[in-house]
Amino acid sequence: MHVHPLITDSATLANLCTRLARADFVCIDTEFMRESTYWPELCLIQIADVNEAAAIDPMAPGLDLAPLLELMVANEDVLKVFHAGGQDLEIIYNLTGTTPHPLFDTQVAAMALGQGEQIGYSNLVDSWLGIQIDKGARFTDWSRRPLDARQIEYAIGDVTHLAKIFPRMLERLRKTGRGAWLDHEMERLGDPLNYANDPDLAWKRVRISGRKPDVLGRLKAIARWRELEARGKDLPRGRIVKDETLADLAGHPPKKQADLAKVRGLSATWAHNDIGGRLMAAIEAAKPLDADELPPREDRKPGLGKEGALVADLLKLLLKIRARDIDVAPRLLARSDELELLAAGQRDGLSMLDGWRFDQFGRDALDLVEGRLGFAVKGGKLKMTRTEDA
Known part of the structure; x- marks a missing residue:
């Protein structure tokens, strides 16, 4: 594979993108x-196909990123491959207002191949290529210039290794017939709404006890205010106000601005500044939170009850057994909240009762809650056992 010197000019980047536009796939990292x-301050972009790889300096004066974006x-013919690409997708969304499509995430794909729910990049490279990555440059300040040759080599390795792993991973998915299992997961990962950072939803990131509509309404209002302040000043949210201070303000609102001087976590100058x-x-201006926005109770799922909670525990056990038997990450088959809904009697809208998930797990889960499946210990191993239909 040919590795280019660091790209800092628009003509070289445009020529690279013209060639990569003819590739079946490209691997990207940032x-x-x-x-x-x-x-996020974008400091470096790495990209590779099977023939060539390059690092691109987005901080280079006058560099036009338009061909790369x-x-x-815009190019639907080239598959974009990432590993744990959530933050990379966020950066692309911030630059373009949308996300790459089609896309493939090797961390998600690894779930279907029995490599756990969140395999790290170093472990992925070791398991597929037998290469131990030098982690010495992990804590580089990527915004500093110039970057030395070792830093660039380390960064480009993230995509050159991925360009070798992806075809092998794809071939194994084809052989096992599990490629289609990942379609929904990839679409969900690539949904632009994941990266929109709606200020009206910012309150959901803040931990707060209780479900009082007036308290949560104030939290929603001031979390929205903080989000807009942080954007306008380009500062981290916590530099404006920390989460615990937001929660305190929501629960114990000051009556007048002068009282802000008494709030722990705020500067005394807030008592009189803008x-x-x-x-x-x-x-x-805050209004109580609408009933349909209130978060669910944490102590008990609606309609679950004590017996239902025991059934949910049995479903979680069944999930572990089934995931072990077919060598797949449990989260790919079903999520805990879905198991609780099934135990509470819900049948509609559960992904485990549709498509391949139903064949691999959902049918057994339904049989368990409806009395057609039980557990038995055989040869020291926990197994599922069928019972007669009622």
Whole structure:
């Protein structure tokens, strides 16, 4: 594979993208910094197909990224391959307003091949290629220039290894017939709504006890305020106000701006400055949360009850057994909240009761809750055993 020198000019990048646009797939990775900003600061882009690889410097003066972004989001003929690509997709979404399509994530695919739910990149490379990655450059400040040859080599390795792993992974998925298992997961990962950062939903990231509509309504209002402040100043949310302070303000709202001086976690200057005034305006304008927005009770799922909770535990045990038997990550078959809904009597809208998931797990899960399946110990191993239909 030919590895190019660091690309810093628009003509070289455009020529590279013209060639890559004819590839069946490209592997992409990014390096970024986000410790001191709201928006991730894109510092390096690595890309490869089976023939060539390059690192691109998005911080280079005058570099036009348009051909690369067009390849990412407009070219439907080239499959875009990532590993644990959530943050890479977020960066592309921030630049374009959408996400790459079609896409493939090797971490997600590894779930269908029995490599666990969140296999790390180093372990993936070791298991497929027998290569131990030098992790010495992991903590590089990628925003500093110039980058040395060792840093660039380390970064490009993330896509050159992936370009060798992906065809092998694809072939194994074809042989096992599990490629179709991943379609829904890849579509879900690539949904642009995952990366939109809606300020009206920012409150859901903040841990707070209780379900009082007035408290949660204030939390929604001030979390939205914080999100907009952080965006406008390009600062991390926690630099504006920390989560625990937001929760405290929502639960114990100050009556007037002067009271902000008494709030732990806020500067005393907020008692009379502009940002304190905007915070008070958000608190005063807050309305109680609508009933349909209230989070579910944490102590008990609606309709589950004590007996249903025991059934849900049996379903989780069944899931572990079935996942072990077919060598797949349990989360790919079913999620815990779905098991609880099934135990509570729900049948509609559960992914485990549809398609390949029904064949591999859902049928057994349904038989268990309806009395046609039980457990037995045979030869020291826990097995599923059929009972006569009622």
